[in-house]
Amino acid sequence: MDVKKLLDIVNKYLSLIIILPAILGGLWQIIELSRISFSFIRFFSVTQIIPDGLLILLFLLIFVFSLLFLIWVLEKYNKGDEVDDESNVKEGNIYHAILFLMLFFACSIAVIYFNIFIANNIENIFNLLIYLPINIIISLLAYGFLKESVTHCIQIISVKYFKPIISNAWYAFMTVQATMLIFLLVKFHDVFMMPSELKNVDNLICKVEKVYDTNEFEILYANDKYIFAECHKFSKDWRGKPTQSEIRIFKFEELFDDTACNGNKRIRDAFVKDSIADSKKPAFIN
Numbered sequence: 001m002d003v004k005k006l007l008d009i010v011n012k013y014l015s016l017i018i019i020l021p022a023i024l025g026g027l028w029q030i031i032e033l034s035r036i037s038f039s040f041i042r043f044f045s046v047t048q049i050i051p052d053g054l055l056i057l058l059f060l061l062i063f064v065f066s067l068l069f070l071i072w073v074l075e076k077y078n079k080g081d082e083v084d085d086e087s088n089v090k091e092g093n094i095y096h097a098i099l100f101l102m103l104f105f106a107c108s109i110a111v112i113y114f115n116i117f118i119a120n121n122i123e124n125i126f127n128l129l130i131y132l133p134i135n136i137i138i139s140l141l142a143y144g145f146l147k148e149s150v151t152h153c154i155q156i157i158s159v160k161y162f163k164p165i166i167s168n169a170w171y172a173f174m175t176v177q178a179t180m181l182i183f184l185l186v187k188f189h190d191v192f193m194m195p196s197e198l199k200n201v202d203n204l205i206c207k208v209e210k211v212y213d214t215n216e217f218e219i220l221y222a223n224d225k226y227i228f229a230e231c232h233k234f235s236k237d238w239r240g241k242p243t244q245s246e247i248r249i250f251k252f253e254e255l256f257d258d259t260a261c262n263g264n265k266r267i268r269d270a271f272v273k274d275s276i277a278d279s280k281k282p283a284f285i286n
Contacts, residue, residue: 024060025053032221036228036247043249045223055192059128066132073140100149101169107142108173111135115180119187131184135177142173194219198255204229206261207254217248225252 026049033040114134118127146169194201201219208217208231217231227250254260 021053021057022049023053024056025049025051028052028056029223033228036220040228040247043223043226043228045225048223048225062129062132066136070136070139074143097149100145104142104145104149104169104173107138107145108176111138111142111173111176112180114138115184119184122184122188122191128188139173139177143170146170193222200255203255203257203260204250207250207257208248210260211248220247222252226250227252227255 026044029044029048029052030041033043118131121127204219204227205217208229211231217229220228220230222228229248229250230245231248
C-alpha cells in the first residue's frame with residue numbers, strides 16, 4: 001500500500017479516527033462503573049474518556065500491528081515449505097528433532113518468566129513497550145524450532161508421527177501466551193487504577209479510618225472526579241439487610257488533603273519507621 005492510498009483511507013475515516021479514543025474511553029469507564037453497580041454510571045466523568053481512550057488505543061495499535069507482523073512472518077516462513085512427502089524432508093536424525101523440541105520448551109519457559117517479570121515491573125513504561133515485540137520474537141523462535149524438529153526427521157513416517165505433537169504443542173504455546181496476556185492486563189488494570197507507590201493514598205486511608213474505624217478497604221475504580229472504595233466491615237445497608245462490605249465514594253481531591261492524617265498515630269508511627277529505615281541506608285559519595 002503506497003502513501004497516497006494510506007492518506008486517502010485516513011481522510012475517508014478521519015471523523016471515526018478522531019472520536020475513536022472517546023468511544024473506547026467511554027466504554028471502558030461504563031464497564032468499570034457497571035462492575036461496581038449499574039446505578040453508579042451516573043458518576044460517569046466526561047473529562048476522563050479521552051486519556052483512557054488514548055491509552056487503550058495505543059495498546060490496541062501495538063497489539064494489532066504486532067499480531068499482523070507475526071502472521072505475516074509465519075506465512076512467509078510456511079510458504080512453499082510443506083512436508084507432505086519424503087522428497088521435502090531434510091536430511092537429519094531424531095536427535096535433531098528432539099533438540100529443537102527441547103528448544104521449543106525452553107522458549108515456553110522463557111515466555112512465562114518474561115511475562116511474570118513484566119507483570120512485577122509493569123509501572124515502567126519501557127517494559128510495556130517491549131512486551132509485545134519480545135513476545136513476538138520468542139513466538140517466532142518457538143515456531144521455528146517446532147518446524148525444524150519435523151523437517152529434521154529422516155523417514156516420512158516419523159514426520160507423520162511428529163505432526164500431531166507439533167500441532168498440539170504450538171496450540172499449547174499460544175494458550176500460554178493468551179493466558180499470560182490476560183494476567184498482564186489484570187495486573188496493568190490494578191496498577192493503572194491507583195499506582196502502588198502513590199503515598200497520597202494514605203490520606204484516603206485516614207479518611208476511611210475516621211468514618212469506619214478500619215483501614216481495610218479496596219479501591220474499585222477512580223476517575224478524575226471520584227474514587228470508589230469498598231470498605232470491608234460488617235454493617236447493614238439502607239434496607240436493614242446485613243452486609244460485610246459497602247461502597248464509599250470519595251472526591252478525587254481528597255487524595256491531596258494532607259490534613260486528613262492529622263492526629264492519626266498509626267500513620268505517624270509508620271512515617272517515623274520509614275524515616276528511620278531510610279536513614280540507615282548507606283550514602284554513596286562521589
